[in-house]
Amino acid sequence: MTNPVSRGATQVEDAPVVTLVVGRGGASRPIACRLRPRRPCGAGTPGVVWLGGFGSEMRGIKASFLDRMAAEHGDAMLRFDYSGHGESGGRFEEGTIGRWLEEALAAITSLTEGRQVIVGSSMGAWIALLAARALRERREEARLGGLVLLAPAVDFTECLLWERMGPEARGTLETTGIWQRPSTYSAEPVPITKTLIEEGRRHLLLGSIIRTYCPVHIIQGLADRDVPWRHATTLAEHLVGDPVTLTLVEDGDHRLSRGTDLARLRAAVDALAAEGRTWP
Numbered sequence: 001m002t003n004p005v006s007r008g009a010t011q012v013e014d015a016p017v018v019t020l021v022v023g024r025g026g027a028s029r030p031i032a033c034r035l036r037p038r039r040p041c042g043a044g045t046p047g048v049v050w051l052g053g054f055g056s057e058m059r060g061i062k063a064s065f066l067d068r069m070a071a072e073h074g075d076a077m078l079r080f081d082y083s084g085h086g087e088s089g090g091r092f093e094e095g096t097i098g099r100w101l102e103e104a105l106a107a108i109t110s111l112t113e114g115r116q117v118i119v120g121s122s123m124g125a126w127i128a129l130l131a132a133r134a135l136r137e138r139r140e141e142a143r144l145g146g147l148v149l150l151a152p153a154v155d156f157t158e159c160l161l162w163e164r165m166g167p168e169a170r171g172t173l174e175t176t177g178i179w180q181r182p183s184t185y186s187a188e189p190v191p192i193t194k195t196l197i198e199e200g201r202r203h204l205l206l207g208s209i210i211r212t213y214c215p216v217h218i219i220q221g222l223a224d225r226d227v228p229w230r231h232a233t234t235l236a237e238h239l240v241g242d243p244v245t246l247t248l249v250e251d252g253d254h255r256l257s258r259g260t261d262l263a264r265l266r267a268a269v270d271a272l273a274a275e276g277r278t279w280p
Contacts, residue, residue, distance in 0.1 A: 012071040014059075017087060020080070022106045031080055031103050032087035034058060035111050036067060039074035046115040046145035046273045047076030051104055051131075053122030053153070055190060057086035061257040062121060062150070062265065069266055075273075078116075080107050093178065093191050096199040097123075097157065101130050108135075108143065115145030117272045119265075122227065122254070125152030130203055132212045144214035146272030148265065151220055151227045151254050154235050157200030160227065161192060173197070184225075206238060215243040215275055217268040219261075221252025 015034040022031050038047065048070055050063045057063075058079040070077030082100045083090030104127050108116065120128030128147050135141050153160060161181075165173070173179040173194050180189035216239055220232035229248060236246045247268075252261060 012068055015067070015077075018111065020103075020107060020110060022083075022103050029083040029090040029103075030088060031083060031107065032058075033078065033080035033107055033111060034067070036070050036075075036077040038076035045073070045075050046117050047078065047112055048269060048273075049108055049112060049116045049118045050077070050079035051118060051120040051124030051127050052079075052082070052085070053124050054156070055085065055092070055185075056121065056124075057081055059086065061255075062119075062262065065262050065265070066119060066269065069269070076112065078107060078111055093193055096196055097126070097130070097203045098199055101127050101134070101203070104128075104131050105134055109140070112143070114143070116143055117146045117148060117269055118144070119148040119150070119269065120152065121150040121256075122153040123156060125149035126154045126156065126203075126205070129154065129205060129210060129212065132214065133210075136211070136213050141213040144212070146214050146275060147212055147216045148268045148272060149216065149218045149235075150256050150265070151224055152218060152232055152235055153227050154231070155200075155204045155206050156227070157197050158204060159206070160231070162197050206234060208238070209240055210235070210238045212239065212242045215245075215272055217245045217247065217272060219247045219249065219252075219256060219264060219268060221249045221254065221256055223251055224254045226254040 015036040018033045018035055020031045020033050021028055023029055048066055050066055052058060052063060058081050063079045067077050081088040082103055084092030084095045118128045132144055135143055169179050177194045179192045181192045183190045218232050218236060220229050222229045236244050
């Protein structure tokens with residue numbers, strides 16, 4: 001059953017689920033995607049791709065807001081759940097950065113056409129940067145119309161998880177292969193696996209120049225307890241080859257989902273979409 005999204009006096013129905021099978025053999029998993037096609041009135045405008053955070057779902061506040069925005073403008077919008085998340089198959093504990101990156105690239109290259117403004121939230125910002133690099137390596141950087149990075153948790157498995165773990169948590173992880181991390185967003189703890197940490201080290205970006213091959217807008221809350229604002233400024237310092245805008249929100253938390261935050265997000269996406277029409 002579709003979920004009606006309020007739009008003033010009218011309602012916008014969710015786009016139907018499209019199942020994309022990613023991986024082969026025992027590694028294959030069904031990924032639930034919702035693709036809102038572009039209407040003729042939106043021709044020429046870059047589409048929007050949503051990359052969610054660690055443990056988040058495509059029907060969250062920000063993703064649903066962007067989908068409603070796309071419906072209003074007649075633009076294309078792609079959102080999906082990583083494996084182990086939401087409506088997709090697979091177990092959360094089997095997830096890794098590389099696995100979720102593979103799913104993001106499969107969704108972008110299989111389901112979108114033309115330039116896209118990729119919006120990455122928290123972990124999704126890290127995956128967006130990795131996806132931009134991978135598209136460049138495939139000589140498909142023409143797909144990139146811009147990146148909007150919200151509270152970018154780049155390299156979070158290392159510098160925001162592993163380096164913050166106490167001796168007891170590290171011991172549990174090393175011994176059992178999994179640590180149940182208390183969550184501030186749910187009564188249930190979040191399982192952190194040894195595989196997630198170790199595989200994440202293959203994808204670390206900070207420490208060298210990061211290229212995106214398109215304009216970037218970073219939005220970071222100064223009251224974010226999960227991703228410190230200095231983490232965002234460090235990321236901006238590494239993005240030396242492409243146009244970067246950094247917006248610091250004085251009272252913004254990690255969610256960045258208040259009305260004022262959503263308006264700021266919309267303005268950033270609209271600006272990059274307009275720039276994306278003429279980006280080299």
